[in-house]
Amino acid sequence: MERKNKLVIGLFSLTGCEGCYFAILDLTKEFIALGNKVEIKNCRLFEEDVHLEDEKYDVAFIEGSPLTTANRETVKRIRRNSKLVVALGACSCLGGIYHIKEYHDKAKIFNHVYHKDVGIENFDVQTLEQLIKVDHKIPGCPVNGREFMRFVYGLLVGKKIKSVQNPVCYECQMRGYECLLQKGQVCLGPITFGGCEAICLKSKQGCWGCRGLVKDAEVSNLIKKLREKYSDKEITKYLEVFGIKEQINNL
Ligand code: SF4
Ligand code: SF4
Ligand code: SF4
Numbered sequence: 001m002e003r004k005n006k007l008v009i010g011l012f013s014l015t016g017c018e019g020c021y022f023a024i025l026d027l028t029k030e031f032i033a034l035g036n037k038v039e040i041k042n043c044r045l046f047e048e049d050v051h052l053e054d055e056k057y058d059v060a061f062i063e064g065s066p067l068t069t070a071n072r073e074t075v076k077r078i079r080r081n082s083k084l085v086v087a088l089g090a091c092s093c094l095g096g097i098y099h100i101k102e103y104h105d106k107a108k109i110f111n112h113v114y115h116k117d118v119g120i121e122n123f124d125v126q127t128l129e130q131l132i133k134v135d136h137k138i139p140g141c142p143v144n145g146r147e148f149m150r151f152v153y154g155l156l157v158g159k160k161i162k163s164v165q166n167p168v169c170y171e172c173q174m175r176g177y178e179c180l181l182q183k184g185q186v187c188l189g190p191i192t193f194g195g196c197e198a199i200c201l202k203s204k205q206g207c208w209g210c211r212g213l214v215k216d217a218e219v220s221n222l223i224k225k226l227r228e229k230y231s232d233k234e235i236t237k238y239l240e241v242f243g244i245k246e247q248i249n250n251l
Pocket of ligand 2: 179188
């Protein structure tokens with residue numbers, strides 16, 4: 001039976017690859033089942049060029065990095081019209097892989113990518129939280145679709161779902177995956193927020209920290225371990241991919 005007073009959800013995208021929404025849509029059955037409980041608006045994957053940021057939302061999810069003037073204005077309008085705002089994915093929560101340019105010559109990187117001035121702004125990378133109040137974060141590149149679903153179902157039953165508080169190692173070891181760090185490979189699992197079900201380790205790929213720094217991360221212990229085999233320059237490269245380096249600097 002159709003539920004009255006559906007939860008109105010906005011799915012907004014800034015500058016990003018839309019991979020987070022693909023990760024959610026991949027859960028096809030669960031996503032369809034949501035259909036009679038929520039009203040979904042403004043998803044760029046369903047409809048091109050939608051701009052419904054001035055409508056009212058119970059919860060607005062914002063994927064992508066606020067990299068352009070238009071992005072920055074849009075998020076302020078979304079905030080004004082939404083009871084809850086959730087930062088979705090590494091781009092929104094941490095600034096995303098765009099962070100790499102912050103550690104190098106920004107103009108040089110820009111010219112390398114675009115070759116000439118094509119009218120694209122080259123602002124500093126900011127997180128969503130640096131621009132507006134954010135009520136909850138679901139990190140990851142992409143997000144774990146099941147974490148998104150748990151959060152939405154939590155809202156539907158009036159329960160606030162807390163984020164996972166364990167490092168990736170916890171989920172990795174629980175699943176019995178082989179420890180790559182012990183084998184001498186780079187893995188940032190000990191200092192990274194869990195909740196991704198250690199998906200990279202399942203494919204024997206080290207964690208690069210897309211979910212950000214876990215609370216009370218033992219960063220110095222991990223660096224000491226990595227220095228047994230890698231130079232500081234090599235270690236830094238991994239810490240820069242998702243902006244973990246900046247989070248460490250701000251500790
Ligand atoms: S967090 Fe990753 S998957 Fe999500 S929009 Fe950004 S780049 Fe794409
Ligand atoms: S492989 Fe990485 S995530 Fe898994 S236990 Fe080792 S250090 Fe932790
Ligand atoms: S293992 Fe690390 S890099 Fe991979 S999804 Fe999880 S947090 Fe992100």
